[in-house]
Amino acid sequence: GITRHYKFNVVMTKMSCLCSSKPIVTINGRFPGPTIYAREDDRVLIKVVNHVKYNVSIHWHGIRQLRTGWADGPAYITQCPIQPGQNYVYNFTITGQRGTLFWHAHILWLRATVHGAIVILPKRGVPYPFPKPNHEAVVVLGEWWKSDTEAVVNEALNSGLAPNVSDAHTINGHPGPVSNCPSQGGYRLSVAPGKTYMLRVINAALNEELFFKIAGHKMTVVEVDATYVKPFKTDTILIAPGQTTNVIVTADQNFGKYMVVASPFMDSPITVDNVTATATLHYTGALSSAPMTFTSAPPQNGTSVANNFIDSLKSLNSIKYPAKVPKNVDHSLLFTVGLGINPCPTCIPANGSRVVASINNVTFVMPNTALLQAHFFGIKNVFTTDFPGNPSFIFNYTSTLPPPSLATVNGTKLYRLRYNATVQLVLQDTGIIAPENHPIHLHGFNFFAVGKGLGNFNPKTDAKNFNLMDPVERNTIGVPSGGWVAIRFRADNPGVWFMHCHLEIHTTWGLKMAFLVDNGKGPNESLLPPPKDLPKC
Ligand code: C2O
Structure with missing residues (x-):
């Protein structure tokens, strides 16, 4: 592969739409932003220069970032944000991927206007199938x-x-x-x-x-x-x-x-x-x-x-592009995803309630230091590794009857995986407040969607029908409204990897968590050291 250089200036740009105009945050004055073109195996360097009053960070959505979590982009997960007047060079190599992905801001709601395409062509001389x-x-x-x-x-x-x-x-x-x-x-x-x-x-x-x-x-x-x-x-x-x-x-x-x-x-x-x-x-x-x-x-x-x-x-599951579905499972997890209600003393009107969202009843709290830095440098008291692998209480998830408790637990909790462990994760929608389809995105990995169904997942009967042959492989999957979806992946990428609902308001409300994947023992199984210009909090 070759090295490709891009420069992203984050600027305010006046745009008109729906017969009115307003200033928006853009990359290089464009909405949607510029397309990144590369080929499989290329190294891509994108220098992001922040000229606006907001903190920014950019995520290369779907790029696996093998051992380069420092370039993944979600603010306070893998990096501190790029502050006004500062810059950061995202540096990664595209390995084993070709097709369409996209990039977007991964802080506040800046993604609304800060996004654009990533086009990865196959290696030179390799045709489309x-x-x-x-x-x-x-x-x-x-x-x-x-x-x-x-x-x-x-x-x-x-x-x-x-x-x-x-x-x-x-x-x-x-x-x-x-x-x-x-x-x-x-x-x-x-x-x-x-x-x-x-x-x-x-x-x-x-x-x-x-x-x-x-x-x-x-x-x-x-x-x-x-x-x-x-x-x-x-x-x-x-x-x-x-x-x-x-x-x-x-x-x-x-x-x-x-x-x-x-x-x-x-x-x-x-x-x-x-x-x-x-x-x-x-x-x-x-x-x-x-x-x-x-x-x-x-x-x-x-x-x-x-x-x-x-x-x-x-x-496709062809000889050239086989579906490498994990056949055995080291971690079998069940995560409930959905909305909830917490008391809200600070709301207007005061002492009301607020909509929250959670996974296994945990409403994720963003830390003040990036988790990947805390992990790499051993900074204490930033996160805990006690994210529950199963729901805290069993109830009829998809009925509209309330569960034993509506309130969720706040915490910066991670689920720890050893390098190369295989994971089966059932994402179960809940009907608390309302059943709704949640597009769940996992950073750092592709996964296989091995099964889906309506109602409550039944491990005894439903797992028998999983497709382990040619399930679709992706990075974002809709959890059906009032149902569940099962995914499998291999934890072959050391670092801290965010998983969240890609409906921005649900992420804001706390429908997010992260996996911590340890280094492996082999020579190419460790997270690389952080780049020198990594932003500080
Ligand atoms: Cu496209 Cu964490 O998101």
Whole structure:
């Protein structure tokens, strides 16, 4: 591989959207931010220079960061933030991965506007395991708030209630024309008749899973989260925040214009009213005034559309790209994920209650020192390693009847794994407050999604049906609303690795934890020492 250099200036930029404008935090003045291009085996150096008043840190979502946890990016987990006026060079090598990933700010809610694509091409001379598309395009799905996103989250934290939803979804930064702002253009993807296009679709939205579809065109899914899948055709893809999906589209329809939509999926009693984003697939040469072929978005509670898509995902599992599913399990864990309610003496009005979120009843508290530094330098009293491997009490997780206690325990608790241990983790949704789909993201690893179901996980019967042959491999998985999902991974990456819900408000409320993976004994099994410019807290 070669070394690639990027410079990311974090700056304030005035942007207009939905017929109003506001200053936002961007990288190099762009929303979405610049795409990082690399090949498998390349080393990437990104110098991030902070010119804004906020602390920042950037996460390279899905990059495994083998032994280079210092470059992973989540603030107070693997590094202290880059303070105003400071800079830090993220330095990592892309090993054993190719496909689409993305980068985003990993502090406060800056991810709303600070994100962009990572395109990892196969090694030179290595083809895709499917016919090479004629062209490729990055499609970043996001959200836009007319108000300041930091104000949105602060208001929610002060009241103890849920935050306002965004005003619109976006496709490559644009919502498309809407009734109270018909003049704004939307993203246009120009296609030539008969040609094939690989769309690298990324959900960078803060708080909503999205359906994505194109009028009149089928999509062939070939990759998710930078792992190849068995190709299949679909009208609609489902993509959760933190997930990426590569699809191939052939421009095989009548010459003209076709609507592209990105709309929310809410498998919950909760509904949202933010604007569905639209874009245009435009055959080159078709007049701008040509009529648009419309498509409607799937219903917000379109669970069957969602499940059809999820159940079609299987690892490619070819000779060249085998699915290395751990067959034996050293740690068998069950984590409940969901919302809860804690007393809130400081809320307005005072002595109310606040929504919290937890895993196994632990609401994770962010430390003041980065956990990876505390671990490496042996700094005491920053974290404990008593994160529970099983729920603190057994109850009917998915009923709406309250469990024995609603209050959660606060703590900076880690779960410790020895190097190369194998883990089976069942993520069980709870119906406390409301059942909801939680896209859980694990840093530092890919995992295999070996099983899923509705209701309470039953270790005796459900584990028998696990797919250990060709389960999809990914880094972010939706825990079904009122159900569970089982994943397996091998702890072959020493360091401290964050795991959290990729719905930003749930992370804010505490739906997060971290694994601590010890060094191995071999020569290439230890965390590398920190770089000299690692930020200090
Ligand atoms: Cu994309 Cu910790 O997140």
